[in-house]
Amino acid sequence: MNSTILRTGSRVLLPLFLIASVLILLRGHNEPGGGFIGGLMAVIAVALHAIAAGPEAARAALRVEPLTIAGIGLLCAVAAGFWGIAAGGDFLTGVWPLLTTTPEGDKAGLPVGSVLLFDTGVYLTVLGAVSAILFALEDAVYAEGDD
Amino acid sequence: MPRVLTFLPAVLSALAALWFLGFASPVADGETLTWSRVWIEGLGIEVAFLIDGLALTFALMVTGIGALIFLYTAVYFKGHAKLPRLLVLLSLFAVSMLGLVLADDAITLFVFWELTTITSFLLVGFDHEKADARGKALQALIVTGLGGLALLAGLILLGFEAGTFRLSEINAMGGLTTAALYVPIVVLVLLGAFTKSAQFPFHFWLPGAMAAPTPVSAYLHSATMVKAGVYLVARLSPALGGTDLWIWSLTLFGAVTMIWASVLALKQIDLKLMLAYTTVMGLGALMMFLGGESRYATAAAATFLVVHALYKAALFLTVGLIDKGTGTRDVTRLGGLARAMPITMMIASIAALSMAGFPPLIGFIGKELKYEGALAVATEPLLVATAALLANAMMVACAGLVAVAPFWGKRGDTPKTPGDVSVWLWIGPAVLAALGLWFGLMPDTLARVVVNPVVDSIAPGTKDVELKLWHGINVPFLLSLATFALGIVLYRGRAEIRAALNRPGFGGMPAADVFEALLAAFKRFAAWTARTVQGGRMSVYLRVAFAMLALLVWGAHLVSPAETLPPPGQVALIPLAVTGLILAAGFVVLVTNSRLYGLTALGIVGAAIALIFVFFSAIDVAITQLLVEMLVVIILAVALVKLPAMPFQRHFRAGDALIATALGIGVAFVVAAVLTRPFDARITEFYEAASLPDAFGRNVVNVILVDFRALDTLGEVAVVLVAAIAAVAALTAGRKSRRGEGGE
Secondary structure (H helix, E strand, O other), X not given: OOOHHHXXXXXXXXXXXHXXXXXXXXXXXXXXXXHHHHHXXXXXXXXXXXXXXXXXHHHHHHOOOHHHHHHHHHHHHHHHHHHHHHOOOOOOOOOOOOEEEOOOOOEEEOOOOHHHHHHHHHHHHHHHHHHHHHHHHHHHHHHOOOO | OXXXXXXXXXXHHHHHHHHHHOOHHHHHOOOOEEEEEEEEHHHOEEEEEEEOHHHHHHHHHHHHHHHHHXXXXXXXXXXXXXXXXXXXXXXXXXXXXXXHHHEOEHHHHHHHHHHHHHHHHHHHOOOOOOHHHHHHHHHHHHHHHHHHHHXXXXXXXXXXXXXXXXXXXXXXXXXXXXXXXXXXXXXXXXXXXXXXXXXXXXXXXXXXXXXXXXXXXXXXXHHOHHHHHHHHHHHHHHHHOXXXXXHHHHHHHHHHHHHHHHHHHHHOOEHHHHHHHHHHHHHHHHHHHHOOOOHHHHHHHHHHHHHHHHHHHHHHHHHHHHHHHHOOOEOOOOOOOOOOOHHXXXXXXXXXXXXXXXXXXXXXXXXXXXXXXXXXXXXXXHHHHHHHHHHHHHHHHHHHHHHOOOOOOOOOOOOOOOOOOOHHHHHHHHHHHHHHHHHHHOHHHHHHHHXXXXXXXXXXXXXXXXXXXXXXXXXXXXXXXXXXXXHHHHHHOHHHHHHHHOOXXXXXXXXXXXXXXXXXXXXXXXXXXXXXXXXXXXXXXXXXXXXXHHHHHHHHHHHOOOOOOOOOOOOOHHHHHHHHHHHHHHHHHHHOOOHHHHHHHHHHHHHHHXXXXXXXXXXXXXXXXXHHHHHHHHHHHHHHOOOOOOOOOOOOOHHHHHHHHHHHHHHHHHHHHHHHOOOOOHHHHHHHHHHHHHHOOOOHHHHHHHHHOHHHHHHHHHHHHHHHHHHHHHHHOOOOOOOOOOOO
């Protein structure tokens, strides 16, 4: 699609969307959001860029092959599972290495650990997988295309 | 593989045989040995083994004959690239067969039963480059595999009816013949036994299995595996036997199999195929005598079991020697080999004399016992005796075809110049044939170690059966004389008989043809289903999926209808308006002629559903719904460019309308019905209470997704990735990848 307005706008919107998607990923534990929603948000940013500047430009912006991103995401999720085993629990048991127990028996510190790694994995898988489908579809359309 | 290793299976098998021989004395004194270990506790299933007379006899056959056959195989296929594979498969089979005959738990028995089916499949299809071998292997697998399924069902019913899966306990309890499920149990168990032991009308797979290498045929399809059905019938006859159903099924199927297989055997010109049919005949005879219900009939079966295994394995191996020595197994091309292959001739003659039932071989005693048993059977002594007489006479003729025709008379025209083979090849069949002679001269050993213990396992009683060469001139002896006379007449007229049997239109393999026709029909049905359900068009897939869903939903309604519908509650104005929006947008989708309008209207439906989620405070679900909706619109918009314009005139599709209406109303009913049930909030309360203290998150939905039920999410994420890979593969198929041009 050849639209100057869209192209110019997407250049500003793309980083904003991506930042928002990461924010949604991070806030998900306490507020609406999470890896799945964040990943979808990122895909929409990529899709917008692909429409505005063409799939090649969107691919270049991602820098990494989308299916590779998805694969890394799945690896992250699996790694989070094994982290749980390594910490002495079952597969996928949550581990929060930055938490400490206060003398009163409460927990203090930053609740960041295997669960966030898992959610990041979900985020990357959704981002990579849906982007891959989108690019492949656009390739298929434009390859035979008369654009 | 070092050559010496190829003899390892033979050595191990021989050692096992000696070990089992050690049990002979205690078992003959009436002891049984058991061993068991709990396997699946909740279901009462054990790995249980038992050694009694029946099990020991089979174990000795499996290991003893096995040792000789392994030796033969190692020499027969010396230097063959696939010899290690053959030996490994044969050893696996031997272990499976051993497990089968020693099992004292119905499920243990079934597992080993299936293992023999699978190893047999691999062995029949050993020459897997040949389409014929593959086809025959598959045929054997399908027939015996279907029988195995029936057997599994039968054994499970038996276990439920008896309250235990221990075969020895089931046999000891009695009274099963009056149980409610007795008839289905017998039918299913006999289906398993008849398919495995190649009884009419399932007999056709066994000659087909001759596609296997000769040692395999000798071992599996003659001496051991095909007797598994016989073993099963013998093992279960204390529990299931004694009724008219049991006796008549075994007698009739056994007799028909015996006669029909003998006739077909006379028809063959390939010696190996002929032996295969005589094996089917032997199996029929065993079944028939097991249905005899007297100790004499059972003793006839037990004796013939051993007799048959000895002479048949020996003859199969001899045919292998003839094949190796001359390059052919065609009986019409063989002749006058006695001078060139004297040792083979000797072995073949002794084994064949046993098969024909001449004194002083064990075969003679076996045949006398058969007549004695036939006259003692519970149902129809005359029918059984006549059938046995006819079949035995044809066996005499077949024995002549194997042991006389190839070795005497005019020198045949063979591909290779005949000559005897190495000692290691003929030692196996020689030992088997010699055993037949030895048992004939010393029948008391066989009676004490094998026959009476087996009879005690099957038909308990006190009077021991005596095996004697000379009984005096009595009815069985006269029948024997008649057998020889008739057999010799048949042998002399062999060419005419074969010509008559091979007349076009006679016999053939109707059972195999029926099987192939059924299989072809099944394949056509499968193809039709695939074409109909997996039509390759999106509209077909959707139609099938939604129609099935509608059926399910309505089925649930009709099976357990909701008692009451919830009272109509107050619905606020805004949700009502949103619902109206959904309806209006849906209507646009239905009637529009523009894909763009349709797409936009679908987007509105999705967004409005997201709004409804918001009304019920499901913010996460709403956000997800909205984002997915946006993506769907984007992706469809990309595809839209390439889609052809909508047909101008859209016709009304009544079938689709019906499916849509049925599904919509059905789902509405389900939702309404669900609301009438009291809501169980325990799970919700648990998550709400545990989310923050245990998982340090206040968003319960997300905590469930990434922590409490993270394994589910992991599975879903994996599915997303797999779906993406599949979609990319489908979209780039047949097209040059554009990755190289753009990207990095």
